[in-house]
Amino acid sequence: MTDHVLVINCGSSSLKFAAIDPRTGVAALTGLAERLGSPEASLSARLGEDRHGVTLAGGGHEAAMRAVLDVLDASGLTTRIGAVGHRVVHGGERFKSSVRIDDAVEAEIDACARLAPLHNPANLIGVRVARRCFPSLPHVAVFDTAFHQSMPAHAYLYAIPHSLYAEHGLRRYGFHGTSHRYVAAEAAQLLGRPLQDCALITAHLGNGASAAAVLNGHSVDTTMGLTPLEGLVMGTRSGDIDPSLVQFIGNALNQSADQVIDLLNRKSGLLGLSGLSNDCRTLQAAAEEGHAGARVALEVFCYRLAKHIAGLSAALPRLDALVFTGGIGENSAWVREQVLARLGLLGFAVDSAANARCVGGVAGPIHAAGSRTVLVVNTNEELLIARDTFALAGV
The missing domain is CATH 3.30.420.40 (ATPase, nucleotide binding domain)
Incomplete structure (x- = not known):
């Protein structure tokens, strides 16, 4: 069989x-x-x-x-x-x-x-x-990019000469699509409503990190762009920067553009800010022991994430739930609490006890009474790939 x-x-x-x-x-x-x-x-x-x-x-x-x-x-x-x-x-x-x-x-x-x-x-x-x-x-x-192909032009176009898009395909594509698609469907089940009637923001947080606005099962915006370098601060990636930094860093270090892009991909993010590690667990432990670099790296990570979540809300007519997933999103109650503390303007508040329980594979709601809904969902990209394959292969 x-x-x-x-x-x-x-x-x-x-x-x-x-x-x-x-x-x-x-x-x-x-x-x-x-x-x-x-x-x-x-x-x-x-x-x-x-x-x-x-x-x-x-x-x-x-x-x-x-x-x-x-x-x-x-x-x-x-x-x-x-x-x-x-x-x-x-x-x-x-x-x-x-x-x-x-x-x-x-x-x-x-x-x-x-x-x-x-x-x-x-x-x-x-x-x-x-x-x-x-x-x-x-x-x-x-x-990875397929799920985000439903983004409207105003979300995927860069404000550069249109010929660069028309002739070279330079636009925002987004990534982590398998994870965002999977957790959106799981979140809809937890909410007890059809995916086709859900407005969600999903935050996939790991060494690579991105967030997406998902409306009725379709991605309408996301934080990554032409490459996975755009958007959130990540383990070793810088996320959003002033584009002129590529030239400035190149001049300062006597490096080529390729070398600077490698620095932004492999030596930046949490690792670059902390000077210690790209691992969130290591940085949390170090911050608790007074490591200044670890503390500021985590603060930048959480602030930028909250800022992008707030920005993604502009893509939705309403917000039914915020969903955390990925290695950090599923396991760092501290990061989730710090992010939600910055989103009070959007009506979010955390239930500290529920938040502390949702680690190590435990999924569920973590919001306080009266708050907008916040969920922790365990992603499973391999299962989504298996399901798509099974459906298309006809076996």
Whole structure:
């Protein structure tokens, strides 16, 4: 019986995978191949309570996928895989929903690589390797950007010469679409109303972070833009800055534009502000012990998030709920409390006891009596990919 979907999330030197039953949401197998192409390349997998480790010794993505096949065979899951779902970061304007992959779709994903040069080429490696390893199975691409293709022009256009959009596709695309779509649907269930009658702001907070305004199940605005660098302060990304800073930093450090963009992506955000770490847990502990850099980094993070949430409310006719998700959003009661304290003007207030309970996988409402609704929802991007794949593959 082919009742599982193999979900693949391929990075430049990693391959994350899971075998999921899309109807129950249960992942029979999860794993990660990392440091691919290096002497330390390895694969680890978890099957129930059993853990497996494989040394790949310089192997790349092909070796990793072959190792995934071996693990599936050893666990008896190979014959239960009915389709393969792939996370793809950028679908440009071409892809407004998930699609079955053929050679033409592969070529379109490749064409979008200019918009996501750090992500799409790696995603495409995973697609090509998996199609070779599973030639008889249907493959589906699920795009991070697709959910935000419903944004109106006034939300996605930059105030730059229109020819740059018309000729080069330079516009705001948004990311984390799989997470925003998943948690919006979950939030609607918690509210006890149809998703098609909900006005939500969803905040996906992790090392990468973004927020979105979701009206009746459709994204109408989001904080990320052409790339994932725009918007909120993140673990190592700066978020919004004055564009002139690229030139100023380049001149000050004698660096190229590419080097400055790398600094803004990998050495900024919480890490850059604190001079300590990009991990929110580490920074909270350090701030409690008096580390000034950690304290100011968290204050900037929470302030900017509150400011963007307030701004996103302009995209909605009303606001039925604010939803926190992602590693920080699901587990940092402190961050949630700090953000809500800055949103009193919008009618938000926190129930400290409920907020403290909603950590470690516990979801639910955290608002005080008389407040607008605030929910913590656990995201599951892999399950959404599995569901889309199952629906499109017809297995």
